[in-house]
Amino acid sequence: MMFVPGCSWTAARRRSPASFFQPAPPAGCPVHPRPLPPRRRPRRAHLLASLHVPADSKVLKPRADAPLDRVVCKFGGSSLADAERIVQATKLVKMQLDSSRQYPVVVLSAMGSTTNDLLAAGEAALRDGVVDSTAVRHRAYDACEHLRLDREMLVEPLLVQLDQLLMGIKFIRELSPRTRDYLVSFGERLAVRVFAAHLLYNEGVPARHFDAFDVGFVTDSNFTNAEILSETYDNVRRFFERIIGVQTLPVITGFLGKDRHGHITTLGRGGSDLTATTLGAALGVTEVQVWKDVDGLLTTDPRIVPTAMPVADVAYEEAAEMAYFGAKVLHPVAMQPAMRFNVPVRVKNSYNPEAAGTVIRRRDAPPADRPVTAISVKRHIHLVDIVSTRMLGAHGFLARVFACFATHQLSVDMVATSEVSLSLTLDQRAGHLERQDAIVHDLQEIAQVSFSSARAIVSIVSNVPKSSEILARAMTALHREQIEVQMISQGASKFNISMVVSDGEAETAVRALHEEFFERVPPPATVTPANGTAGETARRRTVKETR
Numbered sequence: 129m130m131f132v133p134g135c136s137w138t139a140a141r142r143r144s145p146a147s148f149f150q151p152a153p154p155a156g157c158p159v160h161p162r163p164l165p166p167r168r169r170p171r172r173a174h175l176l177a178s179l180h181v182p183a184d185s186k187v188l189k190p191r192a193d194a195p196l197d198r199v200v201c202k203f204g205g206s207s208l209a210d211a212e213r214i215v216q217a218t219k220l221v222k223m224q225l226d227s228s229r230q231y232p233v234v235v236l237s238a239m240g241s242t243t244n245d246l247l248a249a250g251e252a253a254l255r256d257g258v259v260d261s262t263a264v265r266h267r268a269y270d271a272c273e274h275l276r277l278d279r280e281m282l283v284e285p286l287l288v289q290l291d292q293l294l295m296g297i298k299f300i301r302e303l304s305p306r307t308r309d310y311l312v313s314f315g316e317r318l319a320v321r322v323f324a325a326h327l328l329y330n331e332g333v334p335a336r337h338f339d340a341f342d343v344g345f346v347t348d349s350n351f352t353n354a355e356i357l358s359e360t361y362d363n364v365r366r367f368f369e370r371i372i373g374v375q376t377l378p379v380i381t382g383f384l385g386k387d388r389h390g391h392i393t394t395l396g397r398g399g400s401d402l403t404a405t406t407l408g409a410a411l412g413v414t415e416v417q418v419w420k421d422v423d424g425l426l427t428t429d430p431r432i433v434p435t436a437m438p439v440a441d442v443a444y445e446e447a448a449e450m451a452y453f454g455a456k457v458l459h460p461v462a463m464q465p466a467m468r469f470n471v472p473v474r475v476k477n478s479y480n481p482e483a484a485g486t487v488i489r490r491r492d493a494p495p496a497d498r499p500v501t502a503i504s505v506k507r508h509i510h511l512v513d514i515v516s517t518r519m520l521g522a523h524g525f526l527a528r529v530f531a532c533f534a535t536h537q538l539s540v541d542m543v544a545t546s547e548v549s550l551s552l553t554l555d556q557r558a559g560h561l562e563r564q565d566a567i568v569h570d571l572q573e574i575a576q577v578s579f580s581s582a583r584a585i586v587s588i589v590s591n592v593p594k595s596s597e598i599l600a601r602a603m604t605a606l607h608r609e610q611i612e613v614q615m616i617s618q619g620a621s622k623f624n625i626s627m628v629v630s631d632g633e634a635e636t637a638v639r640a641l642h643e644e645f646f647e648r649v650p651p652p653a654t655v656t657p658a659n660g661t662a663g664e665t666a667r668r669r670t671v672k673e674t675r
């Protein structure tokens with residue numbers, strides 16, 4: 129029996145291999161060496177336990193004529209908030225199966241705010257000596273109860289391990305980045321188990337959960353923000369050829385990997401998007417779908433401008449700039465694998481699947497119809513002004529400055545230079561403040577350094593061939609609101625014009641720019657009006673008014 133999209137799943141369910149119940153096999157291993165029976169079978173397992181297991185079920189060979197087009201479907205925390213959302217997400221996966229000839233590969237984040245709850249539990253254990261996993265436990269139990277799944281078998285073993293870890297943090301009084309990664313990994317690991325079990329037991333889809341590190345995700349040891357190593361691509365391809373084939377619908381943890389020493393790592397907050405695009409690139413899928421709680425990439429953060437509109441078509445570079453410069457909707461590095469292997473990424477709304485969403489893809493020419501794609505904002509930035517105390521033209525000044533920031537492992541976002549001075553921005557992450565004195569000290573021989581906090585970077589992700597027009601309109605809009613621009617930079621990528629403003633004015637700046645570029649109909653440039661006066665023709669009308 130082959131796993132073919134569009135077929136009836138009843139048959140698949142009847143003959144579900146027993147291996148669906150077992151923990152994921154380690155990477156590179158065709159089957160789990162010694163399959164362990166679960167501690168307790170799920171309620172429906174007695175039905176399945178007596179079923180015939182095909183003799184060849186351990187070697188999953190794709191049928192020669194079976195189509196091997198795959199599509200990655202990634203669901204973020206907001207699409208998995210509770211049992212109802214999980215049901216909706218599994219429906220979307222089934223729809224994909226029924227309506228196309230593409231095999232879904234599901235990637236999941238943790239349910240709702242589980243990652244934050246885990247981090248809070250770790251802090252409570254460390255600071256107050258309190259071991260309390262209630263929030264995580266309740267969410268997992270609730271999901272199992274509503275989906276009629278056996279929580280003892282599915283989630284309890286992980287929750288017991290979680291409590292043991294919290295106990296360890298309490299007594300050892302240590303919560304290093306490595307322990308933090310192990311701690312938050314429980315979120316994604318719980319989610320895939322519940323989701324796959326629901327697909328298997330309630331929907332009859334032969335789904336099986338996998339932890340990303342068992343599928344082949346290897347990273348460096350930069351805990352909490354690890355980088356995926358290139359061998360991951362081959363590992364993943366091999367794993368899919370040997371283990372997944374076309375009989376299994378894989379449900380894989382986002383966000384996680386393991387370093388070469390076997391320690392669990394994470395890819396940075398929001399990193400499941402990167403897992404999805406890496407899988408998409410490794411497998412050469414037709415599309416990576418990223419399911420969120422908004423109708424696509426919007427013209428700006430909807431929490432600042434509730435009327436922000438979805439953008440239909442975005443270039444990889446634009447999406448990357450948006451993410452890097454604050455749009456929380458995508459992981460900043462997630463576009464890299466998609467861009468490299470030219471895999472389109474579609475951002476869709478799991479609460480409103482009919483909406484077309486946003487397609488992110490390679491685009492050679494800028495769209496003629498819009499000068500600006502989106503406005504993003506990155507809050508809580510430090511502005512650093514560095515004025516050379518040496519003679520004009522002293523060589524090696526910039527090199528010394530950047531070497532100093534590299535030594536202190538500070539990553540610079542924006543830079544603007546003149547002959548004798550340099551301004552740059554740093555995000556206000558933990559640790560930056562402590563390093564200020566060291567930087568002032570290290571550079572004192574060649575420069576005066578001053579730090580200003582509470583700044584924000586407002587970025588116009590744009591069609592830069594029209595940058596003069598964009599800048600003129602942006603400055604006029606900000607001037608109208610009496611917002612002072614403290615630094616400005618047009619990135620080398622030419623997809624972004626960024627400005628530093630005071631953090632307190634950031635939202636007003638975003639609203640002003642959004643209104644200028646998305647809510648106003650621009651006055652016609654030089655046309656003499658046939659009817660009425662030039663003033664009337666040029667009168668600004670909002671899009672809302674004209675709808």
Ligand SMILES: Nc1ncnc2c1ncn2[C@@H]1O[C@H](COP(=O)(O)OP(=O)(O)O)[C@@H](O)[C@H]1O
Pocket residue numbers: 203204205206207237398419420421422424425426427428429430431450454455456457458502
């Ligand atoms: N330009 C933008 N377009 C769309 N969403 C944005 C944008 N900027 C910020 N957001 C926020 O990103 C959220 C979705 O990202 P996230 O919460 O990480 O999704 P998930 O957890 O489902 O992966 C939206 O709810 C929205 O509030």
Ligand SMILES: N[C@@H](CC(=O)OP(=O)(O)O)C(=O)O
Pocket residue numbers: 203204205206237238243244315382383396397398399400401
């Ligand atoms: N759960 C992780 C990873 C992730 O990607 O989450 P989301 O897709 O919900 O942004 C986090 O909260 O950071």
